[in-house]
Amino acid sequence: MEVYELPLVFFTVLGQAAIGILLLVSLLEMIVPATDQGTLKGLRLAGIAVFPLLAVALVASLFHLGTPMGAVRALRNVGSAWLSREIWVFAGLALLSLAYSGLWWKGGSASLRRGLGWLGAALGLVGVWVTAMVYALPARPAWTAGGNTVTFLATALLLGSLVVVSMVQAMGKEEQAAGTVSLVAGLVSLIALVMIATSLASLAIRGNADPQVALSAQATFGTWLFWGRMVLGMVVPAVAAGSVLFRAKTVPAVMSLGLIGALAGELMGRAVFYASAMGPNVWGL
Amino acid sequence: MGQLGFYVNMEICYGCQTCEVACKSQNCLPPGVRWRRVRFLDQENPASRMTLSLSCNHCADPQCLKNCPVGAYTKRADGLVIQDHAACIGCRMCVMACPYGAPQYDPEEGKVSKCDGCAARVDQGLLPRCVESCPGHALEFGELSELQAKYGKDAVIELGVPAGMTRPSVVITLPAGRR
Numbered sequence: 001m002e003v004y005e006l007p008l009v010f011f012t013v014l015g016q017a018a019i020g021i022l023l024l025v026s027l028l029e030m031i032v033p034a035t036d037q038g039t040l041k042g043l044r045l046a047g048i049a050v051f052p053l054l055a056v057a058l059v060a061s062l063f064h065l066g067t068p069m070g071a072v073r074a075l076r077n078v079g080s081a082w083l084s085r086e087i088w089v090f091a092g093l094a095l096l097s098l099a100y101s102g103l104w105w106k107g108g109s110a111s112l113r114r115g116l117g118w119l120g121a122a123l124g125l126v127g128v129w130v131t132a133m134v135y136a137l138p139a140r141p142a143w144t145a146g147g148n149t150v151t152f153l154a155t156a157l158l159l160g161s162l163v164v165v166s167m168v169q170a171m172g173k174e175e176q177a178a179g180t181v182s183l184v185a186g187l188v189s190l191i192a193l194v195m196i197a198t199s200l201a202s203l204a205i206r207g208n209a210d211p212q213v214a215l216s217a218q219a220t221f222g223t224w225l226f227w228g229r230m231v232l233g234m235v236v237p238a239v240a241a242g243s244v245l246f247r248a249k250t251v252p253a254v255m256s257l258g259l260i261g262a263l264a265g266e267l268m269g270r271a272v273f274y275a276s277a278m279g280p281n282v283w284g285l
Numbered sequence: 286m287g288q289l290g291f292y293v294n295m296e297i298c299y300g301c302q303t304c305e306v307a308c309k310s311q312n313c314l315p316p317g318v319r320w321r322r323v324r325f326l327d328q329e330n331p332a333s334r335m336t337l338s339l340s341c342n343h344c345a346d347p348q349c350l351k352n353c354p355v356g357a358y359t360k361r362a363d364g365l366v367i368q369d370h371a372a373c374i375g376c377r378m379c380v381m382a383c384p385y386g387a388p389q390y391d392p393e394e395g396k397v398s399k400c401d402g403c404a405a406r407v408d409q410g411l412l413p414r415c416v417e418s419c420p421g422h423a424l425e426f427g428e429l430s431e432l433q434a435k436y437g438k439d440a441v442i443e444l445g446v447p448a449g450m451t452r453p454s455v456v457i458t459l460p461a462g463r464r
Contacts, residue, residue, distance in 0.1 A: 066375020066395025070355070073374055077356035083378050084354040138450045139348060139384035283384050283445045285324060285339065 005274040011061035012131060013159070013266045015090060016152055018053040018097065019124030020160015021046050024188065026117035028164065028181050036177035042168030043181075044104050047117070049163065051101035054094050082134040089127045096120045128152045140277040142203060142216030150199045151273065155266050158192035161185035162237060162259040165244070169252035182255075186244030189262075193238055196269070212282040219276035225268045233265010288345065288364030289402060290429035290454030291416070292436060293338055296461060298423035300325060300336035307418035308340070311403065318389040320400035321415050335460055337444070338424060340415065341366060341387035341400035342453030349379035349388055349399070364429070364454060365402040373397055384446040385453070402426075432456045 025047050032039050062068045075091075077084045100120055103113040132148035165185035168178050200220070207217030220226055240258025243251075300323055308314070308321040321340035328335070347366045350358035357372040358379070368388075373396040379388040380397060388399040403413035411417070416424040425432065433440075433456055440458050 064376065066377075066390065066392065066397075067373065070372075070374035073372060074354040074376060077354050079356075080351045081354040081356070081378065083352065083376065087354065134378075135381075137348070137352070137382050139382055139446075278381065284326070285337075285385055285444065285446070 003275050003278040004271040005064065005278065006271070007060050007063035008274060009267055009270040011057045011064070012152065013057075013155060013263075013270050014053050014060065015057035016128060016131075016156040017159035017163065017263075017266075018050045018057065019093075019121070019128060020156035020158070021050050021053070021163050022097070022100070022117060022124050022160070023121040023156065024160045024164045024185065025050075026114065026121050028168075028184060029114060029117070031180060031184075032177040036175040038171045039168050039175050039177040039181060042171035042178070043164065045167045045171065046164045047104035047113075048101050049167075050120070051094070051097040054090070054097050058090060058094055082130060082136075086127070086130045086134050089123065089130050093120060093123050093127055096123065124156070125153075128156055135277075139283075140216075141210060141212045141282065142206075142220075142277045147199055147202055150195050154192040154195035154199065155270075158189050158196070158237060158262050159259070159266060161188040161192070162240070162255065162262050165189075166252070166255045166259045169255050182244045186241040189237055189241040189258075190245070193234055193241070196234065215280040215282050216276040219280050220272050223272055223275070225272050225275075229265040229268040229272065231265075232261040233269055236261030237265070286363045286428070288343070288429045288454050289407070289427065290343060290364070290432055290456065291340065291413075292425035292427075292432045292456045292458075294423045294425075294458045295335055295337055296458055297421050298323075298336045298338060299421060300334075301420065303418050303420055304338050304415035304424060307414045308400070311414035314389075314398075315391050315393060318391050318398060320387075320389065320398070322386070337457075338415070338419075339385060339387075339455075341402070342385055342451070342455045343402055344454060345452035346450075348382035348384070348451055352378045352382040354378060361404065363407070365404050365407070366399075367401045367404055368397075368399055370396065370398055384450060429454045429456070 025043050029043055062071055065071055074087050075084055078088060096116060097120055100113060100116040129149055132145055132152050135143045135148050136145035137143060165182050168181045203217050203220060207214040237258040240254050243254050302323045304321050305319055305323055312320060314320060321338060324337045326335040326337060343364055343366045350360060350366060354376060355372045355374055357369045358366055360366050375395040375397060377390055377397060380390055388397045390397045406413060413426050416426045436456050436458055440456050
């Protein structure tokens with residue numbers, strides 16, 4: 001039976017999307033002039049979305065536990081368990097995001113908001129790395145610290161950039177800053193797509209040399225979810241990002257389609273990530 | 286006391302699974318949960334079947350202990366790795382982290398459990414139930430260093446899992462012709 005670990009799929013993908021948004025909004029806020037109100041409204045919407053996304057991600061993670069009422073005990077073993085460290089980091093990030101999204105929603109000190117945004121983005125990147133370390137288990141050779149980090153960071157960059165650009169395109173259509181935001185976000189999402197392709201290619205190459213990794217590679221590339229992810233999660237966003245980079249005008253609907261495709265693709269890809277390492281009996285025992 | 290461990294003689298094991306049943310009975314394990322499991326390893330050319338009885342290997346470097354977020358696992362002075370079952374939250378990190386499939390998740394209970402080497406029996410000077418019940422004497426239990434001295438350090442085989450990953454406390458003799 002396939003082990004898709006759906007609660008973990010939603011926790012990691014949505015959590016990483018929130019981190020990507022934090023990073024992109026913090027970055028883009030620096031280059032958007034105060035006069036381009038429509039573009040700033042787009043950034044505001046994206047900023048408000050950070051906390052709800054993280055909250056949904058954290059609630060989803062509880063469904064992974066067989067005994068969710070004991071979840072708080074998972075904070076105990078910071079000394080050696082990466083999962084405990086991950087929970088501490090994401091709990092901190094959730095609190096920080098609550099303040100950050102609140103400041104976007106209700107208004108308040110812009111400098112405090114920007115400071116929280118950068119702090120959150122930095123903590124979020126630590127969170128991406130810590131999650132990668134949770135799955136860097138010798139018993140699951142398909143998962144490595146480096147490979148996991150690239151995979152998770154790509155999710156954050158892809159979804160973060162597409163969320164931000166979709167909202168900016170919707171709110172600040174004719175503004176010059178909206179065009180700049182689209183260019184930056186389009187470039188970031190293309191980089192993320194290259195990272196995803198690299199991480200999949202690396203799995204295939206390692207599979208050629210290592211029989212245990214080969215089983216996971218077969219379980220990855222032999223599934224319909226993988227091919228669905230290729231089309232929805234890579235081709236569709238690549239077309240959307242390409243349309244931003246290589247055409248003067250972009251239709252907002254294209255970016256929204258790119259975002260929907262990328263989200264579906266990342267969810268499918270993450271389900272395959274878990275199933276390919278947890279499903280096969282890699283050690284023959 | 287040094288590290289305790291199991292000895293498995295695959296040459297004389299004929300796969301009756303009495304060890305499995307005895308373990309389940311001793312520990313009142315629910316359906317689907319098997320702390321000791323007999324693996325049937327089929328091979329072609331020449332067509333043959335080996336049986337391998339494995340439980341928790343009470344590793345020197347237990348990945349379950351290292352990765353459990355609640356710190357439910359501890360390693361006793363005699364090397365047995367035991368779990369505080371009340372503390373388990375069913376996150377299955379130990380299931381992911383153990384290459385031998387020792388920790389067993391029970392979806393009904395929402396928790397993981399694993400072989401404790403019959404620690405309570407060992408404390409009373411008794412053997413683990415699986416060892417005691419094996420009709421072919423294919424299982425032994427004792428100090429790992431003594432088992433290694435008795436059966437040769439070379440008998441520790443990797444079984445596909447690199448031994449350095451967790452340093453399992455098990456000594457295994459392969460069937461003749463497979464050594």
